[in-house]
Amino acid sequence: MKTIIVDRYGDTDVMNLQEVPTPQAGSNQVRIAIKAAGINYADIMQRLGSYPGGPEPPYAAGFEYAGVIDEIGEGVTDRKIGERVMGLCKLGGYSEYTVVPASQPLPIPEGLGFEEAAAIPCQYFTAYHVLITLGQLQADQTVLIQAAAGGLGSLLVQIAHHLGANVIGTASTSEKCEMIRELGCDHPINYKDVKFREEVDRITEGKGCELIVETVGGRVFDLSMRCLRPHGRLIVVGVASNDPRPVYGSYLLPHNLTISGFHLNGFLGNVQAMKDAIQCLHVWLEKGVLKFLVNHTFPLEEAAEAQRQIADRKTTGKVVLKVGD
Ligand SMILES: NC(=O)c1ccc[n+]([C@@H]2O[C@H](COP(=O)([O-])OP(=O)(O)OC[C@H]3O[C@@H](n4cnc5c(N)ncnc54)[C@H](OP(=O)(O)O)[C@@H]3O)[C@@H](O)[C@H]2O)c1
Structure with a gap:
């Protein structure tokens, strides 16, 4: 599969598109075929080496995805192939596939596309x-x-x-x-x-x-x-x-x-607060209170350009990488 690897700390030229083995869902995991990857300011700070506790290069960039469950690991009974989901992964969000614990992906609210959904998890x-x-x-x-x-x-x-x-x-x-x-x-x-x-x-x-x-x-x-x-x-x-x-x-x-x-x-483990946040998300989307402004999309191959535009303060709203067809 294709993924963006950060070779070393530095400017956007340290980001490279690479071919790596496609991961497989292990026990209690699911694999997501990523359709849209969210870009966050933290990605830029991680690449620069200024993010507290950030990853050491070389590492696979990105931690936010929206896509479809395409493989289910052993022991997983409550997820279905084809489910439209969104969520956070440790690394490797700027990729064609990621593997996460089966309990983590959230269903994408009805009526939202993958690109808008990629604006939600972070x-x-x-x-x-x-x-x-x-x-x-x-x-x-x-x-x-x-x-x-x-x-x-x-x-x-x-x-x-x-x-x-x-x-x-x-x-x-x-x-x-x-x-x-x-x-x-x-x-x-x-x-x-x-x-x-x-x-x-x-x-x-x-x-x-x-x-x-x-x-x-x-x-x-x-x-x-x-x-x-x-x-x-x-x-x-x-x-x-x-x-x-x-x-x-x-x-x-x-x-x-x-x-x-x-x-x-520090808030993802606060079960009640997360339930409240998800409930509000659905109500606010239904009532038209909340819009996810995906004002900039780039193909996966142009992840470096996408980060450059955010760092140069040229973007508004969410910036998303479109993955696959
Ligand atoms: N703590 C958390 O869990 C958490 C989660 C999400 C986001 N964040 C933080 O929230 C902030 C916004 O994140 P985002 O992903 O939504 O990014 P963003 O706001 O879409 O992009 C960053 C914006 O920051 C402003 N900015 C001010 N000084 C800047 C500078 N010296 N260099 C670059 N930009 C500058 C720019 O807006 P203007 O040009 O209008 O000033 C720029 O558009 C970031 O600091 C991020 O780390 C934290």
């Missing part, structure tokens, strides 16, 4: 848990979402808007700002053109935000801290700038601020 569940399970966002609270036009950001905006929050979102171009406005962002801010901290001050009449979802790091992180109102909560979900910043307890203390980290892996 970014939808992260958006849900960040805003609801951990963030406890309530109607009428103000939430600031950084990099709001991205794959994760575009879902955060839609969910926060649906919850009835006052949504402030940042993005680096006016086109991206227009896109998030259409998704329900009340106050899009082009943070290349204006100082977002001052804009947040103006929008909230000096009060600041109850919740901030921070995915950029660097100066954006430092200024985000200053956008919190007393008792506010900032959740660190990513560091796209690769510039992590320190947090000073002496600033948190007088304002009763909370800073939390979020990593999806």
